[in-house]
Amino acid sequence: MVRTLDELAELSGVSRATVSRVINGGPASEATRQRVLEVVERTGFRPNTAARTLAAGRGRSGVVGVVMHVEAQQLIRDPYFSGLLQGISEGISEGADGMMLWLGHRSKEETLDRILRIRTLDGVIATADHSDDPLVDGLLASSLPTVLIGHRRRDGSASYVDVDNVRAAEVVTDHLLRLGRRRIGHITGGSGTVAGADRLEGFRRAMRRAGRLADAVITDGDFSIAGGAAGASVLLADGVEAIFCANDASAAGALSAIHERGLRVPEDVAVAGYDDLEFAATLDPPLTTVRQFVVQQGEEAVATVLQLVDDPDAGPRRVILPTELVVRQSTVGRR
Amino acid sequence: MVRTLDELAELSGVSRATVSRVINGGPASEATRQRVLEVVERTGFRPNTAARTLAAGRGRSGVVGVVMHVEAQQLIRDPYFSGLLQGISEGISEGADGMMLWLGHRSKEETLDRILRIRTLDGVIATADHSDDPLVDGLLASSLPTVLIGHRRRDGSASYVDVDNVRAAEVVTDHLLRLGRRRIGHITGGSGTVAGADRLEGFRRAMRRAGRLADAVITDGDFSIAGGAAGASVLLADGVEAIFCANDASAAGALSAIHERGLRVPEDVAVAGYDDLEFAATLDPPLTTVRQFVVQQGEEAVATVLQLVDDPDAGPRRVILPTELVVRQSTVGRR
DNA sequence: CCTCGATTTGGAAGCGCTTCCAACATGTGC
DNA sequence: GCACATGTTGGAAGCGCTTCCAAATCGAGG
Numbered sequence: 001m002v003r004t005l006d007e008l009a010e011l012s013g014v015s016r017a018t019v020s021r022v023i024n025g026g027p028a029s030e031a032t033r034q035r036v037l038e039v040v041e042r043t044g045f046r047p048n049t050a051a052r053t054l055a056a057g058r059g060r061s062g063v064v065g066v067v068m069h070v071e072a073q074q075l076i077r078d079p080y081f082s083g084l085l086q087g088i089s090e091g092i093s094e095g096a097d098g099m100m101l102w103l104g105h106r107s108k109e110e111t112l113d114r115i116l117r118i119r120t121l122d123g124v125i126a127t128a129d130h131s132d133d134p135l136v137d138g139l140l141a142s143s144l145p146t147v148l149i150g151h152r153r154r155d156g157s158a159s160y161v162d163v164d165n166v167r168a169a170e171v172v173t174d175h176l177l178r179l180g181r182r183r184i185g186h187i188t189g190g191s192g193t194v195a196g197a198d199r200l201e202g203f204r205r206a207m208r209r210a211g212r213l214a215d216a217v218i219t220d221g222d223f224s225i226a227g228g229a230a231g232a233s234v235l236l237a238d239g240v241e242a243i244f245c246a247n248d249a250s251a252a253g254a255l256s257a258i259h260e261r262g263l264r265v266p267e268d269v270a271v272a273g274y275d276d277l278e279f280a281a282t283l284d285p286p287l288t289t290v291r292q293f294v295v296q297q298g299e300e301a302v303a304t305v306l307q308l309v310d311d312p313d314a315g316p317r318r319v320i321l322p323t324e325l326v327v328r329q330s331t332v333g334r335r
Numbered sequence: 336m337v338r339t340l341d342e343l344a345e346l347s348g349v350s351r352a353t354v355s356r357v358i359n360g361g362p363a364s365e366a367t368r369q370r371v372l373e374v375v376e377r378t379g380f381r382p383n384t385a386a387r388t389l390a391a392g393r394g395r396s397g398v399v400g401v402v403m404h405v406e407a408q409q410l411i412r413d414p415y416f417s418g419l420l421q422g423i424s425e426g427i428s429e430g431a432d433g434m435m436l437w438l439g440h441r442s443k444e445e446t447l448d449r450i451l452r453i454r455t456l457d458g459v460i461a462t463a464d465h466s467d468d469p470l471v472d473g474l475l476a477s478s479l480p481t482v483l484i485g486h487r488r489r490d491g492s493a494s495y496v497d498v499d500n501v502r503a504a505e506v507v508t509d510h511l512l513r514l515g516r517r518r519i520g521h522i523t524g525g526s527g528t529v530a531g532a533d534r535l536e537g538f539r540r541a542m543r544r545a546g547r548l549a550d551a552v553i554t555d556g557d558f559s560i561a562g563g564a565a566g567a568s569v570l571l572a573d574g575v576e577a578i579f580c581a582n583d584a585s586a587a588g589a590l591s592a593i594h595e596r597g598l599r600v601p602e603d604v605a606v607a608g609y610d611d612l613e614f615a616a617t618l619d620p621p622l623t624t625v626r627q628f629v630v631q632q633g634e635e636a637v638a639t640v641l642q643l644v645d646d647p648d649a650g651p652r653r654v655i656l657p658t659e660l661v662v663r664q665s666t667v668g669r670r
Numbered sequence: 671c672c673t674c675g676a677t678t679t680g681g682a683a684g685c686g687c688t689t690c691c692a693a694c695a696t697g698t699g700c
Numbered sequence: 701g702c703a704c705a706t707g708t709t710g711g712a713a714g715c716g717c718t719t720c721c722a723a724a725t726c727g728a729g730g
Contacts, residue, residue: 016680017681017682020717021678024718027679032678048715048716049453050388050716052717053717055716055719056719057718086410100398101436102424105427106428117381117432120384340687351711352711352712355687355688356689364709385686386686387687388687390687
C-alpha cells in the first residue's frame with residue numbers, strides 16, 4: 001500500500017514537490033497532473049493529515065468541532081439538542097470530513113482547554129444558550145473560526161445562527177392580544193438563558209406597542225413543567241385570561257394547573273407555548289406554539305462555519321432563521 | 336505565548352528531548368521533572384497534536400472515533416443510542432481528549448473512507464447491530480484499534496462490548512415457563528439484526544432445555560409497535576398464554592392487541608419485553624422486561640478501546656455486561 | 671537560431687515533535 | 701580508588717508533508 005508522497009512520486013516519475021502540488025491544485029502541466037492523478041486513483045493514496053497540518057501550519061483538516069455543553073439528561077430528553085445534532089451531522093456529511101463532539105461531562109474550562117489543544121480543528125460550532133458562558137467566551141477569544149447557535153447581546157461581533165426570539169414572542173403576544181383578552185401573563189424561561197430573556201423582551205414590546213403594558217403580568221419560570229404550573233397559579237390569582245409560556249414544557253405545566261382549578265382552555269384562559277415539540281400537538285387541548293426549524297439551524301451552522309473557514313477575513317456572518325406561529329386549540333377554541 | 340518544545344526547553348534550561356520525556360512521562364530526574372513541569376504550568380504550554388502524531392508514527396492523539404450508523408430519526412427517538420452516546424462521552428471525558436462522531440448520513444462505504452482518511456484517530460468504537468455491515472467489516476479489517484458495541488458471530492477475533500442477549504432471553508423465557516403457561520410465543524426482532532437473532536436463539540434454547548419445544552410458537556416482528564401488534568394477533572390465534580417480545584416497543588404493541596381482543600394481562604396472557612426503556616414501567620400493566628445498562632456499555636467501550644490502544648498486541652478484549660430481569664405486573668399479576 | 675519571459679519542475683528546508691544512541695553523571699561493591 | 705551497572709541527558713535523525721527558491725524547460729518574437 002502506498003503511504004507516502006515519496007512512494008507516489010516514485011511511481012509517477014516526478015518529484016514529491018510536484019505530487020504535492022498536483023494534489024493541492026497548485027501549478028502543474030496538464031500531462032503531469034493526469035499522470036499523477038491516475039496513480040493516486042489507482043493506489044487509493046491518502047495523504048497523512050498530521051503531516052499535512054504540521055507542514056502547512058494551517059491547512060484544512062476537514063474537521064469541525066461541535067460543543068453542546070449540556071446536561072446528559074437534557075441531551076437525551078430535549079429534542080432540541082438531538083435535532084441540532086442531526087442537522088449538524090447532515091451538514092458535516094456534505095461539506096466536511098467529520099466532527100468532533102464535546103458534551104457537558106467536564107467543566108467548561110476543561111472542555112475549552114481540550115478543544116484548543118486539538119490544533120487540527122478547522123472551526124467550531126457551539127451552543128450559546130446562557131448569557132454567562134466562559135466556554136463561549138473562550139472560543140470567541142481564540143483564533144478558531146467560531147459559529148454560535150443562539151447568541152448573547154454582547155456577541156455583537158460573533159458569527160451566529162439564531163432565530164429571532166424577540167420577534168417570535170411579539171407575534172405570539174399579538175396573537176393573544178387579538179383574542180380580546182384583558183390581562184395577559186407571561187411565564188419566563190430559565191434565568192440566565194438568552195432565549196428566556198429575549199422572549200420576555202418580545203412579550204414586553206408587544207404589550208407596550210399595544211398600549212397595554214398595564215395589563216401585562218410577568219412571573220418567573222424555568223422552562224420546566226413544574227415551573228409552568230407554579231407560574232400559572234400566580235398568574236391565575238392575578239386574573240389573567242391568557243398566558244404566554246416561554247416554552248412548551250412550562251405550557252404543559254400551566255395547562256394542568258389551569259385544569260386543576262376547573263377552568264377551561266381556551267374559554268377561560270388561552271395558553272401559548274414555544275418550541276413546537278412533538279408533544280405540543282397531543283396536549284389537551286393541542287397547544288398554540290412557535291415552531292423553530294432546529295435541524296435546519298444545525299445545517300446552517302455548519303454552512304456558516306465552513307464559509308468562515310474559507311474566508312476568515314470576511315467579518316462575522318449572521319443567519320437568522322424564521323419561526324412560525326402554529327395556532328391550535330389552546331388559543332382559538334375547539335371547532 | 337510558548338508554542339514549541341524548543342521555547343519550553345530554553346525557558347527551563349534543558350534540551351528539547353528532555354522536555355519531551357518529562358511531558359510524556361519518560362525517564363527524568365525528579366529535579367528536572369519539577370523544573371520543567373513548573374514552566375509548563377506557568378506558560379500553559381500545549382503540545383502540537385499534529386507534530387506529535389506525526390513524529391510518534393502511532394502516538395496518542397487522544398481522539399477516539401465513534402460510529403453510530405443509524406437513521407437520524409432513530410438517534411432522536413431511541414433512547415438506546417442517546418444513552419450509548421452519553422456513556423461514551425462520559426468515558427471520553429475521563430480517558431481521552433475528544434471524540435469524532437459519525438452518524439448515518441452517508442453510505443457506509445463513504446463513511447468508512449472518511450474515517451480511515453483521518454489518520455489521527457487512536458481507535459474507533461462502532462455499533463454493530465446488523466449482521467451484514469460493510470462499515471464494521473472495513474473497520475475490523477483496518478489497522479485501527481476497533482471496539483464493537485454488540486457483535487456478530489463471525490466477529491470472533493474482534494474486541495467488543497455486549498450483553499449476553501442469548502442468556503438474557505433464556506432467563507426471560509424461563510420466567511415465563513415458571514408461570515406454568517402452556518403455549519409460549521416469541522415475537523422476533525428486526526430481521527438481520529444480531530440482537531433479534533440472539534434473543535430468538537435464547538428463547539429456543541430455554542424451550543428446548545425445558546423439553547417444551549413443541550409449545551414454542553415463533554412469529555416475525557421488527558422491533559416496532561405495529562410489528563408487535565401484528566405478531567400478537569398471530570400468536571393469540573395459536574392460543575399462546577405467554578409472549579416474549581424481542582423489545583419493549585413490540586411488547587407495547589402486543590399489549591394493545593391483547594387488550595383489543597378483551598383479554599387480560601397477565602391473567603390470560605403474560606407479556607415480557609426487552610430493553611427496560613423508561614416507558615416500560617408506565618405501560619398498562621407495567622411491563623416485565625430486561626434491563627441493560629446502556630450508559631455503562633458506552634463507558635466500557637471507551638475503556639476497552641483505550642486499553643486496546645495502549646496495548647495493541649494483547650489480543651481481543653471482550654466485555655459482556657450483565658442484564659437484569661425486571662419483573663413487573665405484566666407477568667406476575669397485580670397485587 | 672538566439673534571447674527573453676513565462677511556465678513547470680526538483681532540491682532542500684523546515685513544521686514541532688519523538689526516540690535512538692552515545693555521552694555523561696551517579697552510585698555500588700570490591 | 702577502581703570497574704561496573706544504573707540513571708539521566710543532549711544531539712541528531714526523521715515522521716510525511718508544504719513551500720520557497722532556483723534551475724530547467726518551453727514558446728514566441730526578433
